Amino acid sequence: MKGGIILTNYLENPILILLVLIIIVVGLGTLGKSLATNIPAQNPTEFSAVNIGDTVVSGENVVNSNNIRKVPVIYHPDYLIDDLKNQEYGDFYTALTTGSVETPINEITSGNVTNTGIAKGFSGPGMVTVNGSKLVVNAPGTFVWGFKTPYTVAVKTAHGVDIKVENKTVKSVATADISNSTVSGTNMTTNSIKSWYNSSDVGDNLTIDYSLAKFNDGRNTVTPSEITSLFGANTTKYMAGYPSGSPVMVYNGATNQTVVGSGNSVLGYYAEYDNSLREVNARVFVDGWNNTIVPPHTTAYGKTNVTFVGVYDPELKSYPSHGACPSGRALRAAVMDAGFPLPSGMSSGFYAVSVDANPSSGISIYNPTDYPVKVVLWTVGGGTGMSIYAQAIQYTS
Known part of the structure; x- marks a missing residue:
């Protein structure tokens, strides 16, 4: 009876329980690592919050934690230690009760990504990419430039205009319905569009908005609505003055x-x-x-x-x-x-x-x-x- 009381006292001691759990985790570590070698790494495209090749700035979230793969605790008991180190007690408890543990972000990312999935540690427009099996954010090179490229185009039809985005028709607008709410863009006012329509022929087209594309470092096209937030108002102002196809420097280090x-x-x-x-x-x-x-x-x-x-x-x-x-x-x-x-x-x-x-x-x-x-x-x-x-x-x- 006395031994049972002593055991009960031990079990009621949270610090002791934690120490026991840590010992168990460490003991399973070698076995877990051996088993884990048979599991392929998760594809970064599955948990990236943005498309690979997209432009991001410091402070932007780049990891969708809801899509991070969970693995059996026995495969990665070391992940429990990571939960404790990062004070993720909720994840630690969930892992113990379900037998599955979420892969820590720092295990699947590197290069300018924090352990909470935030892009950090660089200035200028970074680019999300993959290094091996890890999601990374590359700092911009010394010089980054793209080209002013038609993005939204109005094509005159017999009864109005077809609006195309990147060469795909997204809607048709009747002549009488052309307005700021139906046809608009940073490059063209509604009055300008109507003036063009009245003087053009069926099949003629007019670029309403421009993107930045074909970057020297291979990053994805940046849409008109993103240019100012990612590259600054000066970039938007600069590209507005130049013809389609012109190079636009977005970062100069x-x-x-x-x-x-x-x-x-x-x-x-x-x-x-x-x-x-x-x-x-x-x-x-x-x-x-x-x-x-x-x-x-x-x-x-x-x-x-x-x-x-x-x-x-x-x-x-x-x-x-x-x-x-x-x-x-x-x-x-x-x-x-x-x-x-x-x-x-x-x-x-x-x-x-x-x-x-x-x-x-x-x-x-x-x-x-x-x-x-x-x-x-x-x-x-x-x-x-x-x-x-x-x-x-x-x-x-």
Whole structure:
């Protein structure tokens, strides 16, 4: 009877019970590890809270704990120790009463993922990926860029428009129903869409929204609604000014900026042209190209959100964008000084800008180097004596 009382006292001691359980767990450890080798690791796609390849920022949850596989306690008694270390007493109790234990998050993740499944330990836009059998978040490389790509497109039909998202028709809208609630996008107002509809033919299409796709590091397409939250408002503002297909730098971790090319020109006086309008076009050209970033081994264009004015040419009897050439010569000199080839849409002569090319979006420059280059242009003074300067600035880490 006395022995029974002593045993009862032991069983009523929670600390002693815990010690006994720990001893049992440790004792089963070797057996469990041997048995566990026959169980394949869980596929990270099964418990990832986002798609593999998606962009995430620090603080975002990347693990869906509801989808984490549970295993028999005998296979992984060491997981009970993890529960105790992490003060997951509820999971510990559930494991003891059910015989199944949830795989600890730190066993199935690594690389910038906490033991609670949160992305952490990096700055900038990270990317969810898989390393071996573990879910990881890769910090961004020094430079990350994608390309402005049509995402939502309106296609005119006989009775309205078909709305396509990534080339898949998602709905049809009757002409009378075109409004902010039925057809809208960050790139286009409803009035603009109606104006396009009234002047277009059946089968014509209009891009309403753009995504960022074809990233240099292989990450997934980022939809229009995600761009600002993942890459910042400056990225959204930048891409709005450039034509479809343009490269957009979303992360720049460079620590050095070096001027690798420069050029300059003067507006000059031409009696046969309206020189005040020429000055306008010279300044518009500067605005159209200033701060354009060309990633390595990539082609970039000037902006589309600038407007040139026609300057009457008595010889051509038409209204070209005279005045763009002086600014064009400065740009051409800077990028070719940096090792770029002659920009497309330009000539090598004094009249740098082709008459039939838009001086901004109709010109493209190719960066053959291994580092991004930013084009900077500015003016000094005014009138026919106005000077135009250009620099090609290379980013390096």
